[in-house]
Amino acid sequence: MAEFNTNPEIVQQENLVYKRTDLLTEKALSYCPGCGHGTAHRIIMEVIEEMEIQSKTIGIAPVGCSVLAYEFMNIDMQQAAHGRAPALATAVKRLFPEKFVFTYQGDGDLAAIGTAETIHSCNRGENIVIIFINNGIYGMTGGQMAPTTLPGMKSSTSPYGRDVATMGNPLRITELVAQLPGTIFVTRQAVHTPSAVRKAKKAVRKAFENQKLNKGLSFIEIVSNCNSGWKMTPLQSNEWMVDNMFPYYPLGDIKDSEKA
Amino acid sequence: MKELRLMKGNEAFAEAAIRAGADGYFGYPITPQSEVMEYLMAQKTSERTGMIVLQAESEIAAINMVYGGASCGKRVLTSSSSPGISLKQEGISYIAGAELPCLILNVVRGGPGLGTIQPSQSDYFQSTKGGGHGDYRLIVLAPSSVQEMADFAGLGFELAFKYRNPVLILSDGAIGQMMEKVWLDVQKPRFTEEEIIKNTPWATTGKTPDRERNIITSLDLDSLKMEQHNRALQAKYRIIEQEEIRYEKFNCEDADYAFIAYGTSARICQKAIQLAAGQGINVGLMRPITLFPFPKKVVAEMTSHVKGILVVEMSAGQMVEDVQLATQGRVKVEHFGRVGGIIPSPIEVVEALKKQIIGG
Amino acid sequence: MTEEIIIAGFGGQGVLSMGKILAYSGVMQDKEVSWMPSYGPEMRGGTANVTVIISDERISSPILNAFDTAIILNQQSMDKFENSVKPGGLLIYDPNGITRHPERKDINIYTIEAAEKAGKLGLSKVFNMIVLGGFLKLKPVVGMEFIHKGLEKSLPLRHHGMIPENEKAIETGKGLITAVQLVN
Numbered sequence: 001m002a003e004f005n006t007n008p009e010i011v012q013q014e015n016l017v018y019k020r021t022d023l024l025t026e027k028a029l030s031y032c033p034g035c036g037h038g039t040a041h042r043i044i045m046e047v048i049e050e051m052e053i054q055s056k057t058i059g060i061a062p063v064g065c066s067v068l069a070y071e072f073m074n075i076d077m078q079q080a081a082h083g084r085a086p087a088l089a090t091a092v093k094r095l096f097p098e099k100f101v102f103t104y105q106g107d108g109d110l111a112a113i114g115t116a117e118t119i120h121s122c123n124r125g126e127n128i129v130i131i132f133i134n135n136g137i138y139g140m141t142g143g144q145m146a147p148t149t150l151p152g153m154k155s156s157t158s159p160y161g162r163d164v165a166t167m168g169n170p171l172r173i174t175e176l177v178a179q180l181p182g183t184i185f186v187t188r189q190a191v192h193t194p195s196a197v198r199k200a201k202k203a204v205r206k207a208f209e210n211q212k213l214n215k216g217l218s219f220i221e222i223v224s225n226c227n228s229g230w231k232m233t234p235l236q237s238n239e240w241m242v243d244n245m246f247p248y249y250p251l252g253d254i255k256d257s258e259k260a
Numbered sequence: 261m262k263e264l265r266l267m268k269g270n271e272a273f274a275e276a277a278i279r280a281g282a283d284g285y286f287g288y289p290i291t292p293q294s295e296v297m298e299y300l301m302a303q304k305t306s307e308r309t310g311m312i313v314l315q316a317e318s319e320i321a322a323i324n325m326v327y328g329g330a331s332c333g334k335r336v337l338t339s340s341s342s343p344g345i346s347l348k349q350e351g352i353s354y355i356a357g358a359e360l361p362c363l364i365l366n367v368v369r370g371g372p373g374l375g376t377i378q379p380s381q382s383d384y385f386q387s388t389k390g391g392g393h394g395d396y397r398l399i400v401l402a403p404s405s406v407q408e409m410a411d412f413a414g415l416g417f418e419l420a421f422k423y424r425n426p427v428l429i430l431s432d433g434a435i436g437q438m439m440e441k442v443w444l445d446v447q448k449p450r451f452t453e454e455e456i457i458k459n460t461p462w463a464t465t466g467k468t469p470d471r472e473r474n475i476i477t478s479l480d481l482d483s484l485k486m487e488q489h490n491r492a493l494q495a496k497y498r499i500i501e502q503e504e505i506r507y508e509k510f511n512c513e514d515a516d517y518a519f520i521a522y523g524t525s526a527r528i529c530q531k532a533i534q535l536a537a538g539q540g541i542n543v544g545l546m547r548p549i550t551l552f553p554f555p556k557k558v559v560a561e562m563t564s565h566v567k568g569i570l571v572v573e574m575s576a577g578q579m580v581e582d583v584q585l586a587t588q589g590r591v592k593v594e595h596f597g598r599v600g601g602i603i604p605s606p607i608e609v610v611e612a613l614k615k616q617i618i619g620g
Numbered sequence: 621m622t623e624e625i626i627i628a629g630f631g632g633q634g635v636l637s638m639g640k641i642l643a644y645s646g647v648m649q650d651k652e653v654s655w656m657p658s659y660g661p662e663m664r665g666g667t668a669n670v671t672v673i674i675s676d677e678r679i680s681s682p683i684l685n686a687f688d689t690a691i692i693l694n695q696q697s698m699d700k701f702e703n704s705v706k707p708g709g710l711l712i713y714d715p716n717g718i719t720r721h722p723e724r725k726d727i728n729i730y731t732i733e734a735a736e737k738a739g740k741l742g743l744s745k746v747f748n749m750i751v752l753g754g755f756l757k758l759k760p761v762v763g764m765e766f767i768h769k770g771l772e773k774s775l776p777l778r779h780h781g782m783i784p785e786n787e788k789a790i791e792t793g794k795g796l797i798t799a800v801q802l803v804n
Contacts, residue, residue: 055466060328061477070475076464078331079477080324081354087321088328092464094312095284095334096453099466117324120317266640266647266655266773438682439640439655441647530680605685 023049023074030068032139034234036224037065039191040133041072043201044102047208048075057100058092060085062114064106065139083114086121089128100211102129108138111147111173118173125182125216129207132174132219135226136245143229147171150248155229170248174221178255184216186255190223190246192238203253216257223249262443269409269435270295272442273339273365276413278305281448282363283334284312286325288344291377292433293367296339309450319344323351323364330360331476333456333463335417339365341433342383343374345391352426353392357478359493361420361460363413364398365429367436370574370601378601379433381523384578387430388552395490397497398428399504400551402522406440408549414445421460423500430551432574434524434603497553506549507558515544517617518562520583521572522548524603529572531606536613543613551579559586568592568617572609575599592617621676623761624684628669628701629693634748637774638691639670642752645762645770646674654682667696674761691755695719708804712755712797729801730758737796738789745782746789753793764790 005011023045031037048057054075061069063082070077080088085103093101110118110132121128137155138144145155145162148170152161162170178186185207189200200222207218223245227237253259267275274296277285285305287297297315305311316322322338329336340348345366355362366387370380387400399419401412409431416427457465467473480486511533512518519529526547536543546562548555559582562569568591571580577595584593596612598604604612625642629635639655646653656671671687673679686706692698692713698720705711707726715721716735732754738747756767767790771783 055468057466058332058464067479068481070473070477074467074473076467076474077476078328078464079358079475079479080327081350084320084324084327084351087316087324088331090314090321091284091286091312091325091328091336092332094314095329095332095336096465116317117321120321264647266644266653434656434683437657439643439653440679440682441653524683528681528683531684532681534680603683605683606681607685 021045021049023054025072025074027071029072031065032228034225034227034237035065036135036191036222037133039197040131040200040222040224041069043191043197043204044104044131045073047201047204048100050205051208051212053100053208056098057102058096060088060092060101060103062103062105062109064109066104066106066133067140069104083109083112084117085109086114086117086126086128086130090121090124090126093126093128097127100208102131102208104131105133106139107132107134107136107146107148111171115173118177119180122177122217122219123180123182125184127211127214128217129204129211130217130219131204132221133224134221134249135224135229136170137226137229139226139229147173148249150244153244172249174219174249175254177219182217183219183255184257185210185218185253187219187253188221188223188249188251190241190251192225192241221249223251262445265442265444266439267406267442268295268437268439269403269406269431270367270437271299272406272410272444273413273429274299274303275444276410277337277363278303278309278311279445279447280414280417281309281335281450282311282337282417283450284314284325284329284336286314286316286322286329286336286338288316288319288322288340290319290341290344292369292379292436293339293341293365295436296365309447311450319347320351323348323355326362326364327351327355327358327360330355330362331358331464333451333460333465335451337363337365339367341367341369342371342380345383345386349386349392352398353394353396354478355426356392356396356398357394358476359424360426360476361417361424362426363416363420363429364426365431368430368432370599376601377433379524379574379603380599380601381432381525381574381597382576382578382599383430384551384573384575387428388554388582396493397500397552398426399423399500400428400430402430402549402551403435404523404526404547406435406438406442409435410442410444414448419504423496425496425500430523432524433601501553504550505553505555505558507555508547508549510545510547512544512546512562515542516567517541517543517613518566518569519543519545519572519609519613520548520559520569520579521545522551522579525572525574525597528604528606528609532609532613535606535610539610541610541613541618548579554582554586556582556586559583560588563587563590566591568594570609570613570617571595572604572612573597574603621761623674623689623759624687625672625674625689625691626669626687626701626704627672627691628667628697631666631668633668633693635668635693636670638748638752639672640774641767641770642672642674642762644774645766648769648773649762649766651675651762652677652679654679656682667694669697669701689755689759691751693751698722710758712751712758714751725801726803727801728799728803730754730797730799732793732797734793734796737792741792743785743789746786749786749789750793750796753790754797756790757794757797
């Protein structure tokens with residue numbers, strides 16, 4: 001554990017420049033140092049706090065690195081079977097239409113095993129928010145190839161690099177769901193720099209506002225790093241992400257029905 | 261005031277579910293149970309009671325919608341037939357692990373694989389011994405009439421919420437498709453959100469300042485905690501075994517022999533009892549209504565006064581294993597059944613009794 | 621009283637709905653009833669059959685080997701169900717399209733030229749009610765007032781205008797039924 005400065009002359013309310021939102025629990029994050037999950041958790045919880053909707057929000061955790069998201073998010077949560085979070089969210093929102101419902105899913109969960117649930121919840125236009133963390137790898141199970149693993153990228157199940165001839169192409173599922181009439185707002189964001197975090201948070205806020213106004217499904221991809229899975233330092237992984245992931249998964253809004 | 265109707269078993273179940281105050285149905289079409297969702301859709305339940313009915317993209321999605329709805333303390337259900345129920349097993353395991361109430365109807369058809377669309381009872385093991393992964397049990401109710409298809413919708417919800425456990429209604433294509441008279445209960449109101457918060461304080465309804473957050477999960481990475489959770493589940497199943505056994509006996513008082521059969525087979529056996537009586541054979545019937553918990557003691561007690569038991573199932577012999585366990589070899593126990601979607605006829609059953617039990 | 625009936629013919633002849641009207645009429649008369657159809661691909665363009673039981677007592681098996689009455693409307697059903705009639709029981713058939721007539725000597729056999737009559741009267745929609753009329757003439761297991769109520773219950777509201785036509789067809793059928801062989 002890090003040593004915190006507890007000097008009472010310094011620890012004063014007026015000196016406070018940043019405070020963890022109360023909607024994140026005291027529990028230390030289980031993510032690897034340098035991972036983007038923690039930041040993604042924080043901006044979602046900040047939005048829920050700012051919108052004062054904690055008592056109306058139900059989150060759905062996936063299977064993957066964020067399987068324990070419910071340990072860190074101080075809201076009511078359900079832990080779904082692998083890939084099925086949008087099915088749970090569909091039922092929760094239909095049965096509790098006045099609640100705010102979101103799923104938090106990784107690339108394996110959302111774009112491989114849960115493809116049908118993703119596509120169909122988007123196509124039905126369920127009035128929910130889907131947060132999709134894409135780091136191009138199965139982090140939790142130890143670095144296997146994901147549906148979003150880049151061509152040539154090494155993983156424990158593509159040890160010589162992803163050969164698209166035999167292993168298929170990386171799936172841009174976000175572009176895919178943007179084609180569906182049920183999605184209202186589809187965007188790709190990142191959380192590797194302060195300005196990217198600010199943009200991503202704005203997108204999360206917009207998604208929850210959309211839900212408040214019953215506009216349809218908002219889908220936010222967050223391209224993230226996996227320094228452990230990619231076998232890099234956190235800094236290297238962020239650089240590698242900018243150089244390699246962003247060209248394949250370009251940031252920005254893909255669909256915003258309001259602007260259309 | 262109860263209402264009298266002539267209905268198919270599948271329709272009676274659907275109507276009874278509405279009247280039991282169901283909040284949501286999630287399903288996927290498969291023969292021979294598609295009438296359940298067809299009926300619910302035709303009823304415009306969202307206008308009638310506010311009940312949500314949604315055709316999912318798969319049986320897997322449907323059971324996970326049930327998981328999400330049950331996590332909210334809502335009365336939710338799904339229905340399917342054997343191949344579809346196999347697909348749902350992952351979700352059922354999660355629901356059992358997370359200790360959630362819900363209702364699942366299996367209108368069984370013959371297998372394995374795509375099998376046949378005709379009636380069968382070959383999903384007994386899957387239903388009563390677990391089905392999905394892990395150590396868990398469902399409460400399993402076996403209707404043998406259209407009336408029970410209706411009655412068990414209400415009873416199923418009651419038991420599911422009493423024990424925070426999924427309840428499976430194990431029916432078959434014959435009971436699903438046939439029409440009989442049915443007396444329907446009056447409409448029960450759906451739960452209000454206040455009632456959900458009061459009755460199911462564990463439900464995910466949104467974290468308010470007056471309580472800790474509610475988490476629905478079947479996961480614990482700490483094995484010691486997981487062991488405790490498993491022990492608690494088993495303790496619950498033992499209580500269910502003590503409290504919830506249901507069965508029916510026909511002509512058992514001074515019978516020389518007994519049939520043990522559930523569902524459609526039990527109906528066949530009732531006719532077989534009449535035919536056997538005409539031939540001077542005194543045979544009774546014990547019909548388990550709960551398959552889990554199985555009426556073990558009732559079966560054990562029968563060994564004191566019958567000379568032999570014929571277990572009649574539309575399977576290659578599944579429930580017969582539970583009967584053998586309960587009788588401990590004290591009397592002769594044999595299985596008779598037809599498989600692949602064929603319903604044994606009452607005459608065949610009498611002949612099997614004569615050949616396998618009386619003459620054997 | 622227990623009457624165990626099989627009605628069998630082509631899909632589209634109104635076999636299942638005839639059984640349903642009979643069963644619903646039984647319910648209206650406070651009888652116990654069961655209606656057990658064949659279902660699935662068999663029904664789609666092929667043969668359809670339904671077992672109807674009407675009884676004063678609780679009904680045991682809805683699936684039977686032997687019937688008090690068989691109402692047979694095509695050759696496949698004749699081949700399948702002639703031998704399922706109980707000795708002394710009743711077989712009613714429409715000879716239209718029948719190439720091999722029943723050969724049993726121990727049952728009562730009647731014909732009803734319902735298809736021909738329905739064609740002549742332009743009443744092909746109520747062909748099945750003509751057949752039902754023939755059966756009810758021989759075995760009035762439910763009263764006509766209850767048949768009326770059964771029609772009301774089993775026909776959707778938008779078809780209630782056709783109830784008089786259905787009842788007329790039943791009366792027509794009563795006059796059409798013809799004995800071929802009587803054993804009791």
